Amino acid sequence: MRTLNLLILSALALLLAGCVTPSTYDFSQYHEEKPRSILVLPVVNNSVDVLAPTSVLTTLPRVLAEKGYYVFPVNTVKTLLEYEGLYEPSEIHQLPTKELSSLFGADAVLYLTIHEWTSKYAVFATTTVVDFEYTIANKQGEQLWNTRKKLTYSPQNNNNSGSAMAMLISAAVTAAVERAAPNYLPLTRQANYEVFYTDYTRIPPGPYLPGYDEYYTAIESAGTETSQNNTEANLTAGDQ
């Protein structure tokens, strides 16, 4: 009986550890700033696909707002910057953060750079790759958070029945489908979700997420921030 209980406990501990890996990311400055709002700047593109930066931009408001932050309207921000003559995202990223944050009244600014956004064609499989670098700075321009995420998707061909020729044809069809409508957006959403929600880099909750107050109460009552406290607080904040 005792052994069984121990077994259950171990299994549970393993499971919990599986979804709440101990946080080693240093959020101490982030916790001091407690940003309520995030200004998402137009995305810098180092890939050759001209659609990449605006595609990525459309995926960011939701993932951040659902984390409890006020997210400045990305298309309004982009439009106003263009009215100011700022069309080039790389040029915007060069501006002092302080200038941008005070222009919009933002607590924090998110910079995203696309390092890779490709769909590599091979006859029987097409592999889609996204590689993003994310930085959140406070309104003075000091970095609060930074991470990079590269994800790869290659469609699985499950049609294993039938002749060798049938398999070759179905593989070629899968490659064609992936080439015509690459899985950029699902991969992009997955990358966002992982860095903001599930990886050890997952950001603290924003003020509109239930559990926000408990999160910061736990941080403050701990006094010194240990990874243990971060983990507990993240659990509370994510548990709704």
Added chain:
Amino acid sequence: MNKPLLVSSVLLIALTGCATRSGLYSWGEYEQDLFNYYHEAGTQEEAAANHIEFVSNIEQSGETPAPGLLAEAGTFYLLAGDTGSAIKFYQLEFDTWPESRPMMGILIQNLESN
């Protein structure tokens, strides 16, 4: 309750506990509308109209629209040359989200003085 069932129930709860995704807001087709607006030549007006309709419905239902969505409707109006409606939606964003006030305040002021 027998033991295996208890074990699997506990495991199930533990698993669903971490799989849950929060849902604070309705997003409608916001992402798709923006995507079409940026990339699908000839569908810009439709994307803008679709977004405006969605946000207006949310607003009228009494639900809080997601951050920024009211302002985006305002910007679609602004780009279409309808400054009055743009101001109306910027004001709604201002009233709904305190964090938007510095930005919306300046926008409204500039538009009203023109």
